[in-house]
Amino acid sequence: EAGVAQSPRYKIIEKRQSVAFWCNPISGHATLYWYQQILGQGPKLLIQFQNNGVVDDSQLPKDRFSAERLKGVDSTLKIQPAKLEDSAVYLCASSYRQGQFQETQYFGPGTRLLVL
Amino acid sequence: KQEVTQIPAALSVPEGENLVLNCSFTDSAIYNLQWFRQDPGKGLTSLLLIQSSQREQTSGRLNASLDKSSGRSTLYIAASQPGDSATYLCAVNFGNEKLTFGTGTRLTIIP
Numbered sequence: 001e002a003g004v005a006q007s008p009r010y011k012i013i014e015k016r017q018s019v020a021f022w023c024n025p026i027s028g029h030a031t032l033y034w035y036q037q038i039l040g041q042g043p044k045l046l047i048q049f050q051n052n053g054v055v056d057d058s059q060l061p062k063d064r065f066s067a068e069r070l071k072g073v074d075s076t077l078k079i080q081p082a083k084l085e086d087s088a089v090y091l092c093a094s095s096y097r098q099g100q101f102q103e104t105q106y107f108g109p110g111t112r113l114l115v116l
Numbered sequence: 117k118q119e120v121t122q123i124p125a126a127l128s129v130p131e132g133e134n135l136v137l138n139c140s141f142t143d144s145a146i147y148n149l150q151w152f153r154q155d156p157g158k159g160l161t162s163l164l165l166i167q168s169s170q171r172e173q174t175s176g177r178l179n180a181s182l183d184k185s186s187g188r189s190t191l192y193i194a195a196s197q198p199g200d201s202a203t204y205l206c207a208v209n210f211g212n213e214k215l216t217f218g219t220g221t222r223l224t225i226i227p
Contacts, residue, residue, distance in 0.1 A: 004159070033214075042120070042205055042217030043160070056214055091159055104150065105215065107159035 002026065004108035006092050012114045018080040021111045025073070025094030031055075033105065034067055034077050035091040043091055049075065050097070082115045089113070118143045118210045122218035129196055130226050137191040137221050139206030144184045147209040151180050151191045154203045154220070163204075164191070196225045 005024040013019050025032050030051050035043035046065065048055040051072040060067070064083070069075040079086055089112050093105040119142045129135045139149070148167045152160040164173045164180040166189070172181040179192040193200055203222045207215040 040219065042207070042219050043215075044217070045214045048214060093160075104162045104165050105160075106162070107152075109157075109159045112157075 004092055004094055004106055006090075006108035006111055008111055009109065010112045010114075012116065013082055014116050015084055016081040018078065019082055019113065020079075021077045021090050021092075021113075023075045023077070023092030023108060025075070025092070026096075026106055029094035029096045029106070030072070031095045031097050032069055032075050033093040033095075034075070035093065037089045037091055037110070039088070046077070079113075082113075084115050087113055087115045118208070118216055120206055120208050120216050120218040122204075122206055122221050124221060125219065126222040126224070128224045128226055131196060131198060133196055134192065134194050135196055135223070137193070137204050137206075137223070139189040139191070139218055141187050141189075141208045141210075141216075143210055144187055145211060146184060147211045149180075149182055149189050149209070150207045150215065151178075151189075152205040152207060154205060160205065198225045198227050201225045 007022050032049045034046045036046050037043040046060045047057040047067045049069040052069045065079055067077045089110040091110045092108045095103045095105045121140045146168055150165045151163045153163055154160050166173050166182045177194040182189050201224050203220045205220045206218045
């Protein structure tokens, strides 16, 4: 079974530039998550999709961050314009919702972003 | 505020020893708790998932326990090996359909 795919793996940009990340979840997984992990911290949820609808985006800085999941499969996360504090690893995860318990989340390798 | 705490931030242990990693959380009304492993430059790998109705879960040399009343979970690693060196993250589902992560414990097994 193929895992969660993310690209690019690394990205270096200057502040005020734009950047986009791509995620392809495990086939058949209805729920997709984007996390931000700043160095030395645990991942923080940015946005959660159930199929192509947003379940939770309460911690997404909507003035600069946007995300979409067209057709309920792949997803993109965009930052425009980037700030220095956006330097982090952006992790994508997916899970197969079944029953009333949240299933295990499977994580991709992440995209490491450095904003100069 | 629902928070997850992991202490210590780093731990070094000689190879072959048994060890315990700790996780504490502020709200006892949890849905489930997961332990993850993160290797440098890589994503997270789920190790064990404990539902709120369970007291412990075991997988190989790993055993995770859950005590909701005290707001604590432990991850026990038996007979540690150099390959166990990684950062271990505890994550709690407080029933709001998202995971709240601790800051992790960076484990180093000394050969």
